[in-house]
Amino acid sequence: MSVADWIVLLLLWGISAWRLPAALRSYRQRMLWAAFTALAVSRVFSANPVVEWLIAWTGLEWATLLRHLGGLASATFLLAFVEAITRGDRPSRARWIWPAAAVVVGVLVALFAARGGRIYWVEGQPGETATAGRIYLLVFDGWLIYCLGMAGFMFGRFSRTAPPLLRAGLIISAIGMAAGVANRGHVMAVNLANLLVPQWGAAESPIFHGATLVVTVIGISVGTSIPGIHAIRTRLQQRAALKELQPLWAALTAQYPDIALGMEGPSSVQLYRRLVEIRDGMLALTAVADPPADGAPERVAEWVADALDGAVAAGVAGQPSGTIPGPDFHGDTDKETAWLRQVAAAYKQRSGRTGSRVS
Template sequence: MHDLIYGVGALAGWIAFAYKANHLRHDRSNPALRAMTAAFGFAAVAFTLTVGPVYQPIDAALGVPNLTKLLIHSCMVLFSVFALQLLAYWRYPARRARRRARMQLVAGLIVLATMATLILLAPIHDRYTIHFWKTHAGQTLMLGYLTLFLLALSSGLLVIAWRAGQFAALAQDLPWLRRGLRITSVGALLSFGYCVCRGGYLVLLAAGVHADPLVDIAEPFATAGLIVFLAGLTMPSWGPRTRLEQRGAYRALEPLWSALHRAFPEIALHGSPHGDVAAVGDLDYRLYRRMVEIWDGRLALRPYVADPYPEPEPDLRRRAEAEARAIRDGLRNHSEGRTFAVPAGEERHEARGHELAWLVAVSRSFAHATDTRELDHA
C-alpha cells in the first residue's frame, strides 16, 4: 500500500512537471514559471524516490544505508521553497521578488545543510530499513533531523495556503485562477496533515508512547495534498472560460502597462515589455500579474499627480477618462521631475470584483488620448 500511495503521487508530479516544462520551453525568461516547474519537479522526484523498487537500488548504489531519505526530504523542502518563490514572483515587483527568492533559497539551503549534518552523524547507517520513521525516530540526532524537516516543510505549506487564499480574493475577474488558487490552498493544508501526523508521532514518541499508526496515516495526506495542490496550480491553464476575451483584455492593458513600465521598470516581472508575451496555458496568471503591476505603477505615480483623487464621476467612461488624464499628466510630471505632496490616506480604486473592467477602460482611454495627442502634434 505504501508503494501504491506514493506511486500515485509520483505519477501526478511527473504529469504536472511535463505539462509546465512544455510551457517553460516557450517562455524560459519567466522566473515564476521556472519556480513552478522546479517545485513540481522536486515533488515528483521526492515521491518517486519513496517508492520501494526505486528507493532500494538507489540506496544500495549510494553505499550508505538510509541516505536516500535525505534526498527525499531535501526534495520536499525544496518543493516548498520553490512554491514560495512562485508566490513571491506573483506578489512583488521583479527586483523585490528576486531578493525574496534568494533569501528563501538561502534559508532552504541552510536547513538542508543542517539536516545533512544530522543524518550523516546519526548512527543509522548500519543496516537498511524501509520503516525509517518507526525504526530511527527515537534516536536523538534523528529526532532533531526529523523535527527540523517537519518544521521547514510545514511552515512552507502554511505560508503557501495563506498566500494562495489571499491571491484568490484578489482574482475576482479571473474565475479559473481564483478557483485554482483556492484549490491550491486546500492542497497545501491537506499536505500539512502529513506534517501534523508525523509531528504528533514524534511528540508522543518523546513522551514514551509509540503511536505507529500515525506514521501510516500521514501517507494518504501527502499524496492527496500533492494531487490537489498540482491540480490547483495548473487549473487556470485548462479552464474553458472564453480565452479570446482574456487575451483581448490582456492586450487592452498593454498601452497603460507599457507606459507605467517605462516610467517605473521595477514594477514589472520581466525586464522588457516584449518579454511579457502571454504564453499558452498561463494567460490567467499573466493577466492577473499585469493588473497587479498596473496598480503598483499607479501607486508609484502618486507623488507626480497633482490631484490623485479627482471627483468621482457616475459614468464609467468619464471616470476612466479622468483617471487616464491623471496618469498621463503624472507621467509627464515624472519625466520633468515635478512632484507634489502625497495626501494622507490610502489609494482609492474601483470596488473589488471590477478591477479588470476598470483597468481595461482606463487603458483604452489612455491609449485613445495618447493617439489623439500624437495626431494633434503631427
C-alpha cells in the same frame, strides 16, 4: 509503495512534463515547475526497489536523505513561486528563503553524517529511531510545514482580491497546502511524541498519511493550473478584441499613419497599443468635426465614419479640439476595451451598409 504513492508519482511526473515549456519562458513558472519536479524526484526515492538497491549498494540510507532533500527543495521552490505571484510590483521578499533553505540542508546533511549515514536506525526495539534521527526529522518536517503554511497563507490572503476564476485556483491551492501541513504535522507529532515520551509507542496512520498526501498533490497541481487556464482565456479574449477592433483601427491609421506605434509584443501589449492608437485617431478627427456629446457607441461610430470622409475630402489637417468622444473610464482598460468594441462593431456595420472604407 501504496496505490496512493503510485498515483502521486505518476501525476507529479506528468505535471512536470506539462509545465516544462512554460518554465523556459517565465521565472514564476520555473519556480512552480521546479517544485513539482523536485517532489517527483523525491517520490522516486520512496519506491521500495530504489530504497533497497541503495541500501544494498552503499549500506547507508541515501534514499532517505535524497527523498528529504527533494521534498525540502520542492517546498522551497513552491514558497518562492507563491511569493513571486502575490507580491505584485513590490520588491521581492524572498531573498531570505534560499539562505534559510541552505542552512536546513546543512543541518540535515550534518545529522545524517553524524548518524553514520542512517536516519531510521534501529536502536533497541525493531523500528525504533535514534534520537538524532528524530531531531533530523523534526528539522525536516518543520521546514516543510513552514513553507506550506506560509504559501497557503499568502494564497488565501491574495484570493480576497483576485478575479473569480483565479480566486478558485488560489483557494484550491491553499486547501492542498493545508493538507500538506496536516500531513507533515502528523509525522512531526509522532516523531516528537517518540522523542519526548518513547513509552507511548506513537505510530503514523498510513490511511491519514496517504489521504493527505494525495489531497496535497492534487490540490496544489489543480489549483496552480487554474491561473494558467485563466491566462489562456484572457489571451483568447484579447485576441478576439484585437480582431473586432481591426476595422476601426485600420480606417484611422490609414488616414493618420503617424498614430501607429509600430511595437510588437504579447496580446496584452498589442491590445493596449491599439486602444491608444484608436483614441489618438479619434482625437485627430476632432479637427474635422466636433465629437458627439454623449458616448453612445452608435453615435460615435457614425461620427468617426463621417469625420473620416470629411478628412479625406479636406485633404489638410486642422487643429484637434482636445475632446475625445466617449465616457471617462478613469484608467479602466477593460471597460474602455468593451466600449471601443461596441464602437468598432457599429462602425463596421455602418461601413458595410454605406460602402465606406473598412479593412
